[in-house]
Amino acid sequence: MTKQRIAIGNDHGGYEYKLELVKVIESLGYLPVDVGSNGRESTDYPDFAEKVGQMVSSGEVDMGILICGTGIGMSIAANKIKGVRAALCWNPRAATLAREHNNANVLCLGARLIPMDECIKITKTFLTTPASKEERHIRRVNKIKMIEERNKICGSKNQKQA
Numbered sequence: 062m063t064k065q066r067i068a069i070g071n072d073h074g075g076y077e078y079k080l081e082l083v084k085v086i087e088s089l090g091y092l093p094v095d096v097g098s099n100g101r102e103s104t105d106y107p108d109f110a111e112k113v114g115q116m117v118s119s120g121e122v123d124m125g126i127l128i129c130g131t132g133i134g135m136s137i138a139a140n141k142i143k144g145v146r147a148a149l150c151w152n153p154r155a156a157t158l159a160r161e162h163n164n165a166n167v168l169c170l171g172a173r174l175i176p177m178d179e180c181i182k183i184t185k186t187f188l189t190t191p192a193s194k195e196e197r198h199i200r201r202v203n204k205i206k207m208i209e210e211r212n213k214i215c216g217s218k219n220q221k222q223a
């Protein structure tokens with residue numbers, strides 16, 4: 062059986078955590094796909110959010126993990142990509158609900174705010190919790206997809222000329 066692929070990306074704020082979470086991904090029997098960054102030098106989180114988001118959106122990987130200082134920038138950026146449901150999770154309960162209720166496909170973590178051991182628990186929970194098959198949750202996730210469709214070109218009439 063082919064292993065599920067998990068894309069993982071980080072900026073400088075998330076580099077140390079990424080090294081540990083790659084091991085967690087492997088220990089669960091998944092294949093990590095590391096898109097960087099690969100050092101402590103300053104980098105821009107949107108670059109890595111876009112890479113991981115595109116891999117999830119295209120189906121090249123099954124899920125994604127993004128780590129920056131707060132997880133906020135990563136989640137904002139990744140959620141710009143069609144089909145991405147990126148969830149910023151701060152404890153395992155949030156990770157459970159992000160999977161069950163929102164069928165989230167990208168986990169965002171804040172390395173400057175959440176201790177490493179808690180991030181490991183969050184990651185294990187996120188990757189092993191299935192999405193709920195209850196009709197109300199499926200209906201709500203479908204409504205998110207419909208928002209994406211309806212708003213593909215949204216904003217053009219509100220944008221001021223530069």
Ligand code: RB5
Pocket residue numbers: 072074075106129130131132133134135
């Ligand atoms: C980098 O200093 C920091 O802004 C970034 O890691 C992240 O927290 C952004 O949301």
